[in-house]
Amino acid sequence: MRSVFRFAWLIPVLATLAHAQTEKVTVDRFFAEALAHGQAYENLRVLTTQHPGRLAGSQSLEGAVVWAQKTLGALPLDRVYTQDVMVPHWERGAPESVLLLDSAGHCQPLAAAALGNSGATPADGLTAEVVEVKSLAEVRALGRTRLAGKIVFFNRPMNPAVFRGMTAYGEAGDQRNQGPAAAAAGGAVAVLTRSLTHALDDVPHTGNTRFPPESAAIPAAALSTLAADRLAAALAADPHTRVHVAIHARKLPDAPSHNVIGEIRGSEFPDQIIVVGGHLDSWDITPGAHDDGAGVVQSIEVLRLFRALGLKPRHTLRCVLFTNEENGLRGAVRYAQLAREEPGRHIFAIESDNGGFAPNGFNFGSTQGDAHLRAARWRGLFEPWGLWNFSKGSGGADVGPLMLAGVTIAGLTPDSQRYFDYHHTAIDTIEKVNPRELHLGAAALAALVWLVDTQGL
């Protein structure tokens, strides 16, 4: 009898080792299955070629809604449904045009894309002198004396010496987000902004700008970085250089759209919900492969991977494809509102909205602030697959409203060096996506979700 009990201490040790081994085996299975049989890339090809330009209010977006329901339904899942969401409806209208007029009266087209929420010029455009600025502070300092009747040109570039793309984007982005409103307050007639990218090329990058409710929207467009440099050079040579701008955008009444949700019901805690998601909408001028087609197809792939591996989540697992992230966030707000009203409670929500590039890690946001430290205990499972960075961060715009409601949120953190080459442009196409990188991201999401589901966070 005694010899039996002599080795009793081995039992918890062996159990721990076995558990650790199961952990590793399952995480590795997610990655191997995604790399060998991932369907995300093919789904992304269909989404971006059949439903490009998925702007809130567009037919393309609602076509994508139907595609998403069909694709989720085919996995199959326990439930596929939509949530009705009223979304802002802004349209670009006829193609914009920005022309640099030299002193001899010759016109040189400058590659440009109107910003979301831009106002319109008169039908045959407007012509004015240009004031180049590098910051909102500079605009406010110049005031009506210098700005009234002018076109304000924001030309502070994204800082190339900053490592993370999203950080440099955030630092330079106030020019696009708030610049037109600040310029309008100073009496400017239009705004041009340098595209938010590190690349030097002739591809304009659109994006949202915001006017306060009491202020009229003025015409605003982003110039390609090459066009911005040409305009700056022209102004340096002749401060009275004029530019002609024609933008035909219009704001329409809010339109109906939809979040799309696919669900596998939890086997033990069906009233506790884990969300993995991305946003289904995109800007109008882009097929939106990286932004955020990648997040959409990766989220669908997470549920497919659970099915392929024969795994039943203990908690209810939802793939949520949000509408209207780009210019309103109404999908995310609606989802969080309905989440408060439903009987279940959300325990974790992760978003992929930084492109389909090789995943480096995850970033976590929570009201307690230390979820990233707890998740870092799983780091050893992810390092063989290239992920190592478990940091504090903001997760993703669409899961932000859930964090405000107390849910721990996260975001997939991919390599960020290429994202802003394509972000919000016509060149964010399927060819810019590498299938292996995309599928590694999907596997990473699935593995983290599985770990949270089986062990908690």
Place this chain on the structure above:
Amino acid sequence: MRSVFRFAWLIPVLATLAHAQTEKVTVDRFFAEALAHGQAYENLRVLTTQHPGRLAGSQSLEGAVVWAQKTLGALPLDRVYTQDVMVPHWERGAPESVLLLDSAGHCQPLAAAALGNSGATPADGLTAEVVEVKSLAEVRALGRTRLAGKIVFFNRPMNPAVFRGMTAYGEAGDQRNQGPAAAAAGGAVAVLTRSLTHALDDVPHTGNTRFPPESAAIPAAALSTLAADRLAAALAADPHTRVHVAIHARKLPDAPSHNVIGEIRGSEFPDQIIVVGGHLDSWDITPGAHDDGAGVVQSIEVLRLFRALGLKPRHTLRCVLFTNEENGLRGAVRYAQLAREEPGRHIFAIESDNGGFAPNGFNFGSTQGDAHLRAARWRGLFEPWGLWNFSKGSGGADVGPLMLAGVTIAGLTPDSQRYFDYHHTAIDTIEKVNPRELHLGAAALAALVWLVDTQGL
């Protein structure tokens, strides 16, 4: 007096903190300078557009040698010189052609590229039945009975479930490296191999194959992965499917080439040498942007970064651009031989030969085997720039001969998911290189070299 000595313990503490701060400041300066003002990308653009197809024995390679001397000389450096190297001279000749003949006699071209060292077919080609195999073992088992007079078709793909590209490449590569020789020993008249890539497309990937001195070279070509699948499907439908192969390659007498070296003389230990390098040659069908133009321009950039930051290396710092890595390694062997003969001694040599992708870390090879553990003490300096992985590895082919002579060697470890999409193909072009990723790699090399130079490894 006593109170002065009470705080004496602070001195080493503050000195350590100051030292750590200097370390971080300098490493960050390398990265900021490379990201903001890196010249590697422009150098790569010139190298790949003016000197594509830099195969050993070609005029293009010797043109690149002249370009490299000029580019290094312009930095400026203390010394720029070349080493004479006799290199093997194989030429592809007129374009190869591989045709799938169906039972009705129709020809379907299969995208193909002759392998380096391939023999030639008769001038108007040869036609034979095809035996598909998945391994060298299978070829040896089949023997003359099944192989004599046939074309052997190696069709085992790179394993998609393996994370690291180089690992999957190594596992599948024996088919290309040794398959034709094994097939020739069995009486095969020619060999076709599936291109070594994860991509499914119509781009053939060349590469070297080796015949033992006593064996005649038979014609051997790599098929694009799509062509390989088409051939496999045809064979499954009709095992007597025939293929026509025409390859006009020829082996010429060895030709003169050159390693190119740029040097900054060490301020304290000029007879101790640190090498950073890449290989200047490429396959003939490719501009060689990632393989290995990236390593070449990153190595040049390391010396530019030292100059730009006003840093004088304590040891002699050499940028070594090796010739003939792709099909002979004669440049590396010659360099190591001359290194043994010169008065100085090498203390560290690092190569970049895995593409200009975002750097993830470094791999170290040494006879003691623990250099990666010692280098890992610097990990905290690199993590803000995306590098984290300090592992044991093989460094790079060109610094391998130095390791055999007792030198600690290393290689830059970039993200590996895209490399084999372009490796040894016509599509390894400048457009596939992201300037930020390339410059991050250059900065990483420079920072590690500086740390080894100032602290030892």
